[in-house]
Amino acid sequence: MLLAIDAGNTNIVFALVDTGAGEGAGTIRARWRIATDPRRTADQYAVWLHQLLELEGLERGAVTSVIIGTVVPRALHNLEVLSVKYFHCTPLIAGQGVAAWPIALDVDEPGSVGADRVLNAIAARDRFDADNLVVIDFGTATTFDLVDRKGAYRGGIIAPGINLSLDALVQAAAKLPRIAIEAPSDRSVIGRNTEAQMRIGVFWGYVAMIEGLLERIKAELDGPVSVIGTGGLALLFDKHTNVFDVVEPDLTIHGLALLAKGADAR
Structure with a gap:
């Protein structure tokens, strides 16, 4: 499953998305919300997420890929560490590298x-x-x-x-x-x-x-x-x-x- 992380100015949403090829592909299996705090460490995220995964009857190994979209640059580093240290995934960063935007941004900036x-x-x-x-x-x-x-x-x-x-x-x-x-x-x-x-x-x-x-x-x-x-x-x-x-x-x-x-x- 994909762990999709949407880091906004007020809250960060973590969602588990089914990436299989069957009928449920793209289905959001679970979602959790936490207040955005750039000082929150990867370890703190991990403890919180581990408990929530257990409540859903899932283990960390269920997460096979991670993507992060953020409008809070200071929050990005700890989310990247979370992905690598606890889910053993190099995260995709929305708008960067292989996850560059696939659409045109027809604006001045x-x-x-x-x-x-x-x-x-x-x-x-x-x-x-x-x-x-x-x-x-x-x-x-x-x-x-x-x-x-x-x-x-x-x-x-x-x-x-x-x-x-x-x-x-x-x-x-x-x-x-x-x-x-x-x-x-x-x-x-x-x-x-x-x-x-x-x-x-x-x-x-x-x-x-x-x-x-x-x-x-x-x-x-x-x-x-x-x-x-x-x-x-x-x-x-x-x-x-x-x-x-x-x-x-x-x-x-x-x-x-x-x-x-x-x-x-x-």
């Missing part, structure tokens, strides 16, 4: 595009058919990424993530309480107390941002546009807006698996 965004583009084009694809990823930042029919990454939008916005609001305003990110109890946008007003501003404000930016993106494009939501909060927003054609929470992991498969074939 290709080297600055985050690995997660390219991986989302790879997976989106593999899974969905449309003249234009827009991937909205709800992570530390909320990103919009455009993929054209040829599979090229064409650019997009970076907006503050909803958690980041809420944290900034609470820290800057002494009397505002910390609230959970959830949909308001009804569709009214007139709150009757402080918490309701905050929830409306955060939640419906993000819905309005998503819908408004998508409308502007579509106005610039020719041909049909399919919209894919991913990231932990995509399912929550999908219940309260009709903008998504499909929600795929594991899009980045699927992109890592496809990249690893392509690297093995080279």
Whole structure:
């Protein structure tokens, strides 16, 4: 099995992907999430992962290959050591060497595009058919990424993530309480107390941002546009807006698996 590691700014996701040739090929067998901390050592990762593998009835030997995609350069070294020391695999690094990007990055600064965004583009084009694809990823930042029919990454939008916005609001305003990110109890946008007003501003404000930016993106494009939501909060927003054609929470992991498969074939 492939151990696919998606190291983001807030969390690192470890996923076991079936690499067999049978019907289950490409299936995610298990996934685990841990807070991103560049100081966490390979030994600490190993202890944590070993316990989780045991809970799944698996041994370390079940992992036969590793691929790492990261937007946190300081986290990479310890993840590489984890792969070599504990799984006896030289890891593929997304965007480097034999795991170089198989798609064109049609933007002004290709080297600055985050690995997660390219991986989302790879997976989106593999899974969905449309003249234009827009991937909205709800992570530390909320990103919009455009993929054209040829599979090229064409650019997009970076907006503050909803958690980041809420944290900034609470820290800057002494009397505002910390609230959970959830949909308001009804569709009214007139709150009757402080918490309701905050929830409306955060939640419906993000819905309005998503819908408004998508409308502007579509106005610039020719041909049909399919919209894919991913990231932990995509399912929550999908219940309260009709903008998504499909929600795929594991899009980045699927992109890592496809990249690893392509690297093995080279």
